Amino acid sequence: MTKKKKMPEIALANAKKVANCKALQKKIQALYKKVAADLAKEAAKIPKDGKVSEKIKRNYLDQYVKQLEKEIDKLEETIYKEVQVRMGLTAQAVVDANIKWMGKAGLNLAGAFDTIPEEVVKNLIYGKVYKKNWTFSKALWKADSKIKKDIHTIVAEGLAKQKPTFDIAKDLEKYVNPSAKKPWDWNKVYPGTSKKVDYSAQRLARTLLQHAYQQTYRQVIKKNPFVTGVIWHSVFAYGRTCQACMDRDGQRFDKGKEPLDHPMGLCYLEPEIPLSMDEIVDQLADWAHGGHHPDIDEYVRDAFGHSGR
Numbered sequence: 001m002t003k004k005k006k007m008p009e010i011a012l013a014n015a016k017k018v019a020n021c022k023a024l025q026k027k028i029q030a031l032y033k034k035v036a037a038d039l040a041k042e043a044a045k046i047p048k049d050g051k052v053s054e055k056i057k058r059n060y061l062d063q064y065v066k067q068l069e070k071e072i073d074k075l076e077e078t079i080y081k082e083v084q085v086r087m088g089l090t091a092q093a094v095v096d097a098n099i100k101w102m103g104k105a106g107l108n109l110a111g112a113f114d115t116i117p118e119e120v121v122k123n124l125i126y127g128k129v130y131k132k133n134w135t136f137s138k139a140l141w142k143a144d145s146k147i148k149k150d151i152h153t154i155v156a157e158g159l160a161k162q163k164p165t166f167d168i169a170k171d172l173e174k175y176v177n178p179s180a181k182k183p184w185d186w187n188k189v190y191p192g193t194s195k196k197v198d199y200s201a202q203r204l205a206r207t208l209l210q211h212a213y214q215q216t217y218r219q220v221i222k223k224n225p226f227v228t229g230v231i232w233h234s235v236f237a238y239g240r241t242c243q244a245c246m247d248r249d250g251q252r253f254d255k256g257k258e259p260l261d262h263p264m265g266l267c268y269l270e271p272e273i274p275l276s277m278d279e280i281v282d283q284l285a286d287w288a289h290g291g292h293h294p295d296i297d298e299y300v301r302d303a304f305g306h307s308g309r
């Protein structure tokens with residue numbers, strides 16, 4: 001426990017990751033809710049039953065579905081951008097934490113590591129850190145396609161069950177709203193459709209933020225001579241933390257050898273720092289006065305090598 005205090009700034013970086021996650025989660029929810037609200041306005045335009053022919057009602061519904069699909073595409077684009085912004089902020093928080101900590105020890109790294117957040121985001125969204133042929137845009141597109149498939153299932157099942165057009169429209173609205181409570185028999189009426197429309201997007205967002213945090217962490221401590229390893233910490237969230245993560249809690253890894261957390265992971269990392277802060281301050285002071293410390297030389301060179309100068 002005493003070790004934890006050696007780089008308190010890093011706990012702050014994790015807190016920022018959590019805050020970014022929450023903000024993003026709310027944003028994604030709000031985006032879907034907005035689509036549902038827009039749909040509600042459209043549904044109001046559908047003529048009530050008995051007033052118009054079946055054919056006209058079908059036309060209304062088709063228009064309605066088309067509009068919905070367009071909105072889902074727009075939403076996908078917005079999510080794609082928003083997630084990257086939050087990934088960048090999370091990565092930056094880790095960079096800042098390290099700079100701040102080194103600053104406290106007497107090493108001014110202001111402006112260092114400044115290309116890392118962008119590199120990390122790119123490597124993740126283009127799937128470079130994953131083995132499979134995966135990209136964020138493809139994954140989002142897949143999630144989007146599933147939503148569209150669900151929309152068509154709802155329309156087809158609704159028509160087959162001879163539900164009034166207005167009711168089908170209302171069910172679509174319910175489907176798109178992640179906060180709308182679905183009736184208990186939802187999956188019986190609309191088999192195979194998701195009960196939480198934003199589940200896939202949320203899962204991707206959360207995982208990418210966690211990985212942005214981890215990857216940046218790996219980059220910034222890589223050459224830091226005072227950090228000798230990585231200690232894994234589990235959050236022990238009730239019902240959320242899995243056994244593998246609980247078992248991994250407190251485990252030490254060599255730098256760069258810690259695993260990537262699984263999807264939606266919440267774990268955080270702690271640097272292993274064997275020296276006391278005073279010892280670090282002394283070494284840095286000696287280095288500043290011309291003392292021979294090739295590891296510090298290399299660290300500083302690497303830190304600013306990332307600044308594009």
Ligand SMILES: [Zn+2]
Pocket residue numbers: 241242243244245246262265
């Ligand atoms: Zn786990």
